[in-house]
Amino acid sequence: MKRRDFVKFLGVTPGALAGSGSLADAQERLFENLLRPKQQDPADMWVVHQTTCTECPAGCGVLVKGREGRPVKLEGDPDHPINRGGLCMRGQASLGRLYHQERLREPLARGADGSWEPISWNAALDRISNALVESRGGSRNVYLSSRTTGSLAQLLDEFAASLNVERLPDLELFSYGALREAYDVLFGRREVPAYHVEEADLLVTVGADLFESFISPVRFARHVSEGLEHHLDWYHLEPQLTMTGTNAGHRIHLHAGSEQWLLAYLLKSAQPRSPLPARVLDAVPDVTIEQAFARTGVTPEQLQGLVAAWDAAEHPLVIAGGVSTAHAGGLPTALLAGLLQESSGAIGNLVDFGEAENYDSVGTPGELVDRVVDLASANVGVCFLSRLHTLAPVAGLQEVAGSAVLTVGLTDFLYPPTEACDLLLPISHSLESWGDVETYRGLTSVVRPAFTPLFDTVAEGDILLHLMAAPGNWEDYVARQWQAAGADVEEQPFLERPTRPVSTRLRAAPTADRLASSWTPDTLEEPVLAFSPSVRFFDGRSQVISLLNEIPDPLTAVSYGWALSISEDDAMMQSVEEGHVVQVSALGSEDFFPVRVHPAFDFAVLSLGMEHAATAALPIDANTGELIRCIGGVELGRVRDSAVLTVLSGSMDASGRGVLPNDVHHPPGVEAHEPGHEPRRLYPTPEHETYRWAMAIDLDKCTGCSACVAACYVENNISIAGPDEHRKGREMSWIRIQPYLDGDRPIEFMPVMCQQCGNAPCETVCPVYATYHNPDGLNAQVYNRCVGTRYCANNCPYKARRFNWFAGQRPEPMDLLVNPDVSVRPKGVMEKCTFCVQRIREAKDHAKDEDRIVLDGEFTTACAQSCPSGAIVFGNLLDENSEVYRWAHSENVHRILEGLGTEPAVYYLRQDNRGDTGHE
């Protein structure tokens, strides 16, 4: 897909603001100058802007596809170095934040009775200015925000300096405290380096949830899937099951808190490539294989296998992170991982400090606690809380904020922190405002407004500038920053600076000392409560987005609400059943959790989504200042009552049913129906002339991340059903990630959508021709002809059809988030995946104008486009040079329920017994 072919940029003439001019009319002028796509482009033309996703700190590049002056779809920017076209489900769904009904629409001030009352921007800002002036009398002003980089970080420092505001370290739940501390100890670099997994041939991840929330999930997904191409061998060791774990060739469960023992064993038993100083080695306890087994629970065979693989590998790479560095043993784990990287010669290439993530301004919760203690004694004047969805991790912070003379919240939702605020300033969404993000050293990407703000919101930068009474507006400020860097913010979507290789030297003495001091002999007492990374909600900040709640968690298949996932054995021992609402001792809080009993989960580990950590006050690790995400010795309290979980999976056992590409059951002596081979019939399967649209999905590459699902929802205007409907199994998703238990991996993920059958059982039974087989091989669905007999759905063996039980709800302004190319289905009609027929039509029209047929890769479906690991290809099966043809005719190809003779157009690829040992 050639982006340049269709990308159109906003032409914005910098509207110089009279320094004195009020902010309101500054806004006016700025956005008058923004072009209004409605006028410049016909309504049926897509307007595409390049910008950067800010839903999480990863900073992926996105293309904003707009129609009629409103963005309706986000897609990964194929040129962006981080994601190269992929985009995770949070990114896809982030439009749901922009159009959220509960978004703050105007400045609010706390009324006498404590309720929120509207207030004008000028009044609000004047109040702040006055408060700042008053605070000169000895009281301290503080500014706390979530991770801030690039121009805004710059401006914040200036703001702090000019208005005597202390800028507190940025608050992030994922602060990578242990890693940064460890690298500081080892090499004097308090940083999160870049891990180039794509260049490794052996990857050993210890708790690092590469695909959920660790540093940059989309990039990792792409790199790992590239790695698989050249047979990357991947060992993943973790205490509790994660989506990442299910994808590793070898997924090994170890006892929570025993990671340092395993790494120590590995360090001692593997041949070092570049030998470590004796002093350091002495600090590492000698661990025999028996001890290692006893501590970690990893069998000697597995241990030996791991060591063997490590020694055999040319470029082994070990990454510690996630829950494994978020407990008392976190620092030694991180240290040992660093030492292994050093000894395997990975530092400097595979582990690259040159492209280290920019976490300069981010503090650990631990650091913040110290600051709070110090602030608690002082009297706080103005307290700014910017872009924060929680203060819970930092004990006492809420109180400090509450006690301040004036607490100002810069936010888009009434997140819990706003309870401490006196004044709320609604900040524009990143699609409504300028800015930039320095994700890692050497890469800054532009945040560029795609359209005029929906509500009376202002960019954080403009607020600061106004308070500073500085000339020019935020856009100019950003532009100046870029000019200084010799770039043009109008033209360039991102700026890559050459990075200098960083020379590192292992600091033996501090390493040895710190290892010795931080070494914790005892592992956590089981059962352990672990806060699993959430691919849906990151650290909880994304939970406000309704779409993300609608899409089930890939592991548990639970959509709405929290659930405590436990293994079947635990359920038996604790004598609880699925749906029981229980108390968890460790949390102490009055929170109760419905139990999800899951056969694939590990014994003696209870896992809870990370989003819950955003509300619970978790303990903090003294060594690293990081949140503790593994709590030992928990007990399940009393069962309060029973709840119906919104589990969207009827059953995870598909053995012998021919759904998964594993052995299809056939009675003895009956040979399986061999793929691609057309069986004898009483009448032939329809032929196709020019096109037979088809899809191929590589299950080895599919991580289960559900980005495709989110993409499909947004692209096709699929309505949100909500929890009550989900309990009745009435979800509307056109594509779903089906989790299956299958000896091969802990969980197999299988994206299933309408299979566009050649002999579609659904078509014949429709009395009114509302669905039929079109000449391109699509199983067309004519919404306005459908009378809603639901016969087609009954007769679809893939259950890919969705019925509109009610009229879909789109609370204003969500009604703006509608793809005008796709009709919104009324109540009572059937709907389903159409292979994004609107895109097909667009491409065919375009081809027709140029009087040719559609070229391979000229366009693709929303799901395929969004897939971070490139597991889905779409195209014309009749074109023998097409990618999909190659995939569909490769080895180990399989179609679901092939024995039924429906001749589906969706092909699934999977190596048999990938990862010889499967999940241990």
Add this chain to the structure above:
Amino acid sequence: MSDTNRRWEFEDEHEFLEKLKELVDQGTPTERLDVITPIPVPATEEILKMKRSPLRFFTLAGALTGLSLGFAFTIFTVMDWPIITGGKPLVSLPPFLIIAFALTILLGSLASFAGFLILGKMPSISKIQNPIEHENMFIIMLEDEAAQ
């Protein structure tokens, strides 16, 4: 008195039949004889030498029309706008047979009913206005020549 407009009533079927036979044997023209019975009496048909009802031809005609119409109709529609569903042939005779069957029965019965009304000269306004009640008697009526 002459044999015109005579009317005999019997309580008993057999007496009635005997009288009827007698009349016919006497050479009374059968077309001048009419009988009214509360229940069907097949014997009268033989005595009066009535021809078998031609109703069956209505039935046959109706049924055949239905059959052919059923196929013609279904085949015409799929040809008129050929739409492939489920990989079935456009002209799917097995399903169409079901439609044809239904129409065969439908038109067959309607035609028979129509035939009944036509042959039995019903509904008959005059008989509706002043009907003849048999009052559970077996009645023989002899019309005079004038009535012919």
Add this chain to the structure above:
Amino acid sequence: MKGASVLPAVVGGVVFVVLALLTSDASVLPALLMVAAVVQGLYAIAAAAHLAEGRWILPARKTILSLHPLLLLLPIAFLAYSKNISVYSWTEHPTFWLSPVFFIARNVVMLLITWGLAFGFSRAALCGSERASMLAVLYAFAFVFNQSFIAFDWVMSFDYPWISTLFGGYFFIEAMFLGLATLSFLGMRLMAQGKAERGKTFMDTSTFLFGWSLLWAGQLFAQFLVIWYGNIPEEQLFLVRRIVDSPLRQMAVCIPLFLFVIPFTTLLSRAAKASNVVMTVIATLVFIGVFIERLLFIIPVAHMNAIVVVLALAALGGPFGYVLKQGVDEEEVTAGPV
């Protein structure tokens, strides 16, 4: 009369057994299927008539009720045939249901039970005891299950794992179809010998044949449509093998023609129902049609030797015909019309 019917049965049985032992394919199966169908079918009709107090069977009643020795012949014949059980491909991978021992055992037992009940019923009916009705009911059960299992085991399991739940029902409908055709023959012979005069009940037999042809067509269509429409390769293979690939595929058309189209259309007319010529033709067509169908079922999946097929048919069909002839000849003049 018993002796008269036992002797040929024994002879025919011996010939059949020899044939079965000499061959190692399915050549003797069609004959076995035909005779099993027609004899059990006739008894079923007798039982039904007994229960419904149908008078129309009276003239030929004795004859039919003297057929039970032939039913005893079936288990023996089947045992002989089951020596060639390897013609069923499932014998290579036996399952619980389809294991040679169970297969043979259950069929022999069922054939014996059917014979026993038929025997008992004949005795009771002829000496007019009350137990006849009860035995008639029991026989009806036995008949239904036996024909079903003949369908499922002897024929359907050739195409394992293909199944058609109606197959059993289809078989016993056909068995009674053959029975009715035979009854029609008997009626005509009785009339020819002046032991009965043409009357309502002969018409009834014809009318039954007429109705049965429609019923049969329904059963056939019910199965065909489901398979045709479902378009599941495994199921369609059954039909494809027989009406697309089979060497006999041209003859396949005879089946609906002989068993439905011709009987139904001709018997629409009242005159045809009364005519000996027509009824002879129709009854014969029914026999031929069913036999072709049996062949068609087996040919694509098992080897058969044409001569042996014919000889086997003669071996079992001969005694059958003979016994009927004897029976009719020995019937004394019955009161009332046929």
Add this chain to the structure above:
Amino acid sequence: MSSPRAYFEKLEIDVLAAMGKPSIGYLIALAVSATCFVVGMGLWGYQMLFGMGVAGIRHPVGWGVYITDFVFWVGIAHSGTLISAVLFLFRAKFRSRFNRSAEAMTIFAVMTAGLFPLIHLGRSWFAYWLFPYPNQRELWVNFRSPLVWDVFAVSTYLTVSAVFFFVGLVPDLAVVRGRAEGIRKKIYAAFSLGWIGSAKQWIHYNQLYIFLAALATPLVISVHSVVSWDFAMSIVPGWHTTIFAPYFVAGAIFSGTAMVLTLMIPMRKILKLEDHINIGHFESLAKILLFTSLIVGYAYAVEFALAFYSGHTFEIAHFTYRLLGDYWALYALMVFSNVLLPLALFVKKLRRNIPFLFVLSIFVNIGMWLERFVIIVTSLSKEYDPYSWGTYVPSMVEVGITIGSFGLFFTLFLIFTKVLPVLAITEVKETAL
């Protein structure tokens, strides 16, 4: 016996007496049924207003109580024409005692059944799209769809049954005419089409009646076969099986005959027709009940056995689920009412025991409703893809509409007993001799 005429007169008086002034009990019954019907229609309106979601049906169980009711009522409709036509052809005398009410029942049941395909549509207001006419773009209906076959089969069935019913009525309407007064006389006169019972009328009449019977008989078979094919044409395990057509036909006759008993036993008492309908007549119905129940039992057995015989994963899984799964209790009750309990009819004493027959008929009605429910729901709730499994529980709306359908049926039937002779007077006369 006294002279036939005396008997004829008595018969007429007795039967027409039943058409006399309604009793209080009658009026209450009528009011109750009518109310149920109105409430049911109200719920339908509510469903159309808010969407199909108010019913319990869900993904993947797209069909539930509504289709169950449809099949149930079509089934009820079957005995009418069976008793009339088939037994007429078999010259079974006892039919004359039941055919009138049975045929009326047929018509009302088909009307009731006809409602459900509309009710279960997601967009009922577009129901007319199912009828064979070309829309603005000259798109016709899909004749390959079993639902279109339904449209043809059911409407044909309604028409033919109505004609058959009316033809049978003509001589009786003449009888009523003879005894009626004033405006009623005129009305009945008009509807009796000027029937006087002359030989010229009888000869055509007899022919017509035979032909209608001959045409209606295959129709009875075909209609419920078509209904069964709504399921058998699919590829859903538990639905896609060849035995369905005869199996459903037998089931239909079974349930229909049961409904005849349920209605006739009280009616005989209330309308004081004991002299004309005796236990022997009921015994004959009991025999039909027994016979059809045996066929149904055979079908249950074969379905189950062959699933395991074949060794198909899906078939085995499905029937195991049907037997032991979420709906096991319904399945058990169904087998008891439809197969085990009717076996009692082998006992002559019970065959002739009217209270027992009444109780049995109720069980059979319930059992047959459950049969359809079990077949539809268990098959859909656990199909091929385990991810899309789910169990279905009917909502109050569905229950209400079902009760409403009974309301409609009984309203119509009660009205019938007052405006038309509930016994086929002329035929009873005929068979009485």
